[in-house]
Amino acid sequence: MSDFQRLEFQAIMKARKLIRDIGVSSVPIDLEPFATAANARIKIVHDLNDDESGQTTQIKGKHVIIVNGNHREERQWFTVLHEIAHIVLELPSKHQGPKLRTDTLMRYGRRPQEEMLCDVFAAECLLPYDLFSKDVSDTEISLAAVKDLAQRYKASLTTTGSRFAVNANEPCAFVLSEAGHIRYVSRSKYLNEIKGWIDFNISLPKGSVAFRLTQDSSKTEDYDELASDVWFNGGIKSRPMLAEEAILLREWDQCLSLIWFDQSLERSDQRSDYDDEAEPLLEELDGNLPWPSKRRRR
Numbered sequence: 001m002s003d004f005q006r007l008e009f010q011a012i013m014k015a016r017k018l019i020r021d022i023g024v025s026s027v028p029i030d031l032e033p034f035a036t037a038a039n040a041r042i043k044i045v046h047d048l049n050d051d052e053s054g055q056t057t058q059i060k061g062k063h064v065i066i067v068n069g070n071h072r073e074e075r076q077w078f079t080v081l082h083e084i085a086h087i088v089l090e091l092p093s094k095h096q097g098p099k100l101r102t103d104t105l106m107r108y109g110r111r112p113q114e115e116m117l118c119d120v121f122a123a124e125c126l127l128p129y130d131l132f133s134k135d136v137s138d139t140e141i142s143l144a145a146v147k148d149l150a151q152r153y154k155a156s157l158t159t160t161g162s163r164f165a166v167n168a169n170e171p172c173a174f175v176l177s178e179a180g181h182i183r184y185v186s187r188s189k190y191l192n193e194i195k196g197w198i199d200f201n202i203s204l205p206k207g208s209v210a211f212r213l214t215q216d217s218s219k220t221e222d223y224d225e226l227a228s229d230v231w232f233n234g235g236i237k238s239r240p241m242l243a244e245e246a247i248l249l250r251e252w253d254q255c256l257s258l259i260w261f262d263q264s265l266e267r268s269d270q271r272s273d274y275d276d277e278a279e280p281l282l283e284e285l286d287g288n289l290p291w292p293s294k295r296r297r298r
């Protein structure tokens, strides 16, 4: 596990502890108890510039989180939780100056580690593991499902999509690209098991749905079934075909892809069973954790 993964894991654990302490049992979550737990007050203002998401100041020993009320609600919520993360995780703000710029929050290029950890914490609070993982396992993989969950949890498509893939019960990946470059990848453990790696900081693969969308200004969303070697070097032997559904977020020059394998693509593929008793806390950490194979044939 890299140092960052260790810190990411700690941030997730702190978020889950807070969720348990507060006793979150329904979604969308209520922000007030999170603020109270961080000794903070939320103040919505309408006179910030559009490129400012918010900032935190101290008044009489209490944190005051100021948030831009002109932004979409889901963005306001993320801003508030990101600021709460700075307080709870005791991570200094690495924004340029005290203000949290929208650009900083939405861009994936090089971001300071502290800022990424605060985003991880915020995502975990918005999508509480127990509730979210159940909702994901109750639904078929699709962009429509991600959109539906994003609305219910008041989270962005990006946040929801990245956690959706991690929690999926099939081999599934979520890829965020920016200006045609892959910037962020999250994967389900089932994708790790079949060794479905996707590199980042490289260009989008030419045959991908995401690449085609970035080249064609007439569409913002598309779905296709592709050979698995489009996304996975050398392909995946047992899974020759994959499904990809992608959506452009023109505002940020970003494209989100959901990539998965399912039984309808592989009718001849033998169904296999998975053991669901993996450690639930570790279960959803993305990436390079050494997963013992839980696969067993019927």
Ligand SMILES: [Zn+2]
Pocket: 082, 086, 093, 094, 095, 100, 114, 115, 118
């Ligand atoms: Zn920050």
